[in-house]
Amino acid sequence: MVITVRGDIELVARAGHLFEGVTREFVCAARDLSTWAQPQAREAVRRRMAWSPGGVGVRKLLSPAALAGEESRRHLRLLAARGVQVRIASRPLPYETIVIDRSYAIMAGDPAAGVREYTVTDEPALVGGVWSLFDGVWEAAVELEAYLGTDRPHLDDAERAVLRTLSLGRTDEAAARTLGVSLRTYRRRVAALMAALEAETRFQAGKRAGELGLTS
Amino acid sequence: MVITVRGDIELVARAGHLFEGVTREFVCAARDLSTWAQPQAREAVRRRMAWSPGGVGVRKLLSPAALAGEESRRHLRLLAARGVQVRIASRPLPYETIVIDRSYAIMAGDPAAGVREYTVTDEPALVGGVWSLFDGVWEAAVELEAYLGTDRPHLDDAERAVLRTLSLGRTDEAAARTLGVSLRTYRRRVAALMAALEAETRFQAGKRAGELGLTS
DNA sequence: AAGGCGATGGCAGCTTCCTGCCATATACTC
DNA sequence: GAGTATATGGCAGGAAGCTGCCATCGCCTT
Numbered sequence: 453m454v455i456t457v458r459g460d461i462e463l464v465a466r467a468g469h470l471f472e473g474v475t476r477e478f479v480c481a482a483r484d485l486s487t488w489a490q491p492q493a494r495e496a497v498r499r500r501m502a503w504s505p506g507g508v509g510v511r512k513l514l515s516p517a518a519l520a521g522e523e524s525r526r527h528l529r530l531l532a533a534r535g536v537q538v539r540i541a542s543r544p545l546p547y548e549t550i551v552i553d554r555s556y557a558i559m560a561g562d563p564a565a566g567v568r569e570y571t572v573t574d575e576p577a578l579v580g581g582v583w584s585l586f587d588g589v590w591e592a593a594v595e596l597e598a599y600l601g602t603d604r605p606h607l608d609d610a611e612r613a614v615l616r617t618l619s620l621g622r623t624d625e626a627a628a629r630t631l632g633v634s635l636r637t638y639r640r641r642v643a644a645l646m647a648a649l650e651a652e653t654r655f656q657a658g659k660r661a662g663e664l665g666l667t668s
Numbered sequence: 669m670v671i672t673v674r675g676d677i678e679l680v681a682r683a684g685h686l687f688e689g690v691t692r693e694f695v696c697a698a699r700d701l702s703t704w705a706q707p708q709a710r711e712a713v714r715r716r717m718a719w720s721p722g723g724v725g726v727r728k729l730l731s732p733a734a735l736a737g738e739e740s741r742r743h744l745r746l747l748a749a750r751g752v753q754v755r756i757a758s759r760p761l762p763y764e765t766i767v768i769d770r771s772y773a774i775m776a777g778d779p780a781a782g783v784r785e786y787t788v789t790d791e792p793a794l795v796g797g798v799w800s801l802f803d804g805v806w807e808a809a810v811e812l813e814a815y816l817g818t819d820r821p822h823l824d825d826a827e828r829a830v831l832r833t834l835s836l837g838r839t840d841e842a843a844a845r846t847l848g849v850s851l852r853t854y855r856r857r858v859a860a861l862m863a864a865l866e867a868e869t870r871f872q873a874g875k876r877a878g879e880l881g882l883t884s
Numbered sequence: 885a886a887g888g889c890g891a892t893g894g895c896a897g898c899t900t901c902c903t904g905c906c907a908t909a910t911a912c913t914c
Numbered sequence: 915g916a917g918t919a920t921a922t923g924g925c926a927g928g929a930a931g932c933t934g935c936c937a938t939c940g941c942c943t944t
Contacts, residue, residue, distance in 0.1 A: 454670045454791060481801070541804055547797035559797035571793035575670060578787050578794060581763035581775035585697065585801035588757055592808030619875060621868040624931065634893045639932065652837040654931085655874035659835060662878020840901070850923045855902065870901085 454573045463558070463570045470556050470572070474508050479586055481513040481541075482548040485524050510536040513590055515544040516599075525600065532596055539593035542665070549582060557582045607666070611645045615666060618642070618658070670789045679774070679786045686772050686788070690724050695802055697729040697757075697765040701740050726752045729806055731760040735815070748812055755809035765798060773798045823882070827864060830857045831882060834874070 457463045512531065519525055519540065532538050548560035557579045561569035573579065607615065617627035628638035642654075651657035673679050728747065735741055735756065748754050764776040773795045777785035789795065823831065833843035844854035858870075865880075867873035 454789070454794075456791065456793070542807060545800055545804060547793065547800040549797045549801065557794075559793040561793035562796055569793055571791045573670070573791075573794065575672065575787045575789075577672070577763065577775040577777035577785055578670075578773075578789065580778055581765045582798060582801065584761055584763040585765065585798065585805055588761060588805035589801055589808065591758060592805070618869070618871045621872050623929090636893055636895090636933095637891080640892085643932075653834070654869070654871040655834045656837050658871035658874025658876075659878040660874075662875040662880075664878075839899090852903095852923055852925090853921080856922085859902075 454571060454575065456569055456571045458569050459567050463572075467556075467558060467570075467572045470552050470558070474552055476553050477509045477511075478550070478552055479509075479511040479513070479583070479590075480548075480550045481545045481586055481589065482518070483515050483544050484518040485514070485527060511590060512536055512538045513541055513545065513586070513593055514538070515541050517544060519600070528596055538596040539590060540596060540599045541589055541593040545589075549586060551579060551583045551586060554583050555579060607645070607648060610641055611648060614638070614641045614645050615661060618645075618654070619661075670787060670791065672785055672787045674785050675783050679788075683772075683774060683786075683788045686768050686774070690768055692769050693725045693727075693767075694769075695725075695727040695729070695767045695799070695806075697761045697802055697805065698734070699731050699760050699764065700734040701730070701743065727806060728752055728754045729757055729761065729802065729809055730754070731757050732815075733760060744812055754812040755806060756812060756815040757805055757809040761805075765802060767795060767799045767802060770799050771795060823861070823864060826857055827861045830854070830861050831877060834858070834861075834870070835877075 455466065457466050512528075514528075518528070528538050547562075550558040552558070556572065556574050558570055558572050559582070561571070613631055614627070617630065620627075622630070624638055624642070625635060628635045631638060633641075646652070646654070646657045649657045649660040651660050671682065673682050728744075730744075734744070744754050763778075766774040768774070772788065772790050774786055774788050775798070777787070829847055830843070833846065836843075838846070840854055840858070841851060844851045847854060849857075862868070862870070862873045865873045865876040867876055
């Protein structure tokens with residue numbers, strides 16, 4: 453069974469009961485928090501949320517863009533406090549996706565289009581496949597608190613350059629030469645980088661950089 | 669449009685033309701290489717593959733289980749040599765998935781069932797969503813060569829212990845003391861760990877450890 | 885012009901790290 | 915027992931890394 457609806461209101465009308473019928477699991481991937489802008493939709497979601505403490509696993513997967521505003525962060529933290537698992541994926545997820553109880557999948561159409569289309573299905577292969585892919589992305593994504601906590605130390609150009617030479621395994625002397633600065637300055641910058649990464653040793657700095665995926 | 673077929677043969681009969689009509693992109697996620705066991709299916713895939721050099725981007729995403737046998741590895745390397753991008757996801761992907769030209773999605777049903785069911789669709793929202801999720805997993809997955817190369821360096825207890833002390837930022841002397849070995853031995857083990865991580869400096873070792881998620 | 889400020893470079897001394905060499909110990913094989 | 919392999923510890927010398935101090939330079943403000 454596959455149905456396609458246009459817009460939030462029609463979605464709620466046709467598939468709203470699915471939201472309220474969640475018994476075990478509700479997973480949701482989205483680029484940001486702007487979906488469900490319609491009051492009716494939000495209301496339906498809220499009604500569902502009220503049940504969540506009762507054993508329904510709710511997982512919300514978002515892209516970093518969802519953390520843009522301070523308000524968004526507060527909202528997400530609130531959700532997390534209510535038991536919703538929130539993770540941040542490294543890439544945007546333009547097509548919003550919902551899987552309910554591993555039985556129904558709801559996917560939003562191209563966001564570039566005007567009125568948003570939603571496709572709802574209960575085909576086992578589709579639902580299973582989508583859920584499985586979701587789970588893969590979920591596994592690779594990082595916990596909200598961890599993401600906010602690390603606070604992604606913003607490195608300036610000099611620090612990035614230092615990071616690169618360190619990653620190459622050069623000696624300080626060679627690195628300083630390639631960067632065109634003195635040994636003293638280079639080491640000062642290494643010290644600055646380590647401070648930025650809250651590391652006391654170069655090993656710790658490297659580990660931190662690796663964990664944060666600072667490749668450059 | 670959504671159709672469901674039972675078994676490889678019927679899939680090829682009903683959707684085989686999709687494989688041969690690839691023009692831009694062919695992506696595929698699977699747990700292992702056992703799919704397409706049927707000769708007809710393999711043949712269809714092979715015909716498709718013959719075109720791939722002509723600009724079709726082929727991405728194959730597998731779980732580590734696909735690397736079980738030496739034969740599998742050879743096969744994958746062969747594919748890679750032919751221009752197929754092969755990556756290994758960290759988790760198994762029980763539901764096999766194919767997306768062709770971002771226009772058609774084919775998803776296999778529960779592998780536990782007897783005859784395998786396949787669902788084929790061209791619903792934009794479904795295809796787009798599946799593709800997007802695939803891309804997310806893909807991004808988090810690791811290149812075949814990198815995976816085989818690094819081969820998840822298996823660290824013994826001694827190396828794990830060293831890793832822990834290094835992560836704590838202790839000096840070698842303190843670390844050696846807490847581990848109850850001499851300074852010389854401790855440093856030998858650090859050198860061994862660095863060799864295992866293919867690192868030339870402690871920074872690189874830390875980075876590698878961070879990237880590999882070696883927390884302990 | 886004068887002064888403050890921040891980044892740089894040189895120097896020096898210190899700590900830490902790295903490794904080759906040798907001696908010892910333990911275990912395993914023949 | 916003799917021989918071999920492997921892990922350990924000590925020592926020493928060298929390489930690399932760290933940082934305090936001071937002088938210099940460019941830039942900005944007053």
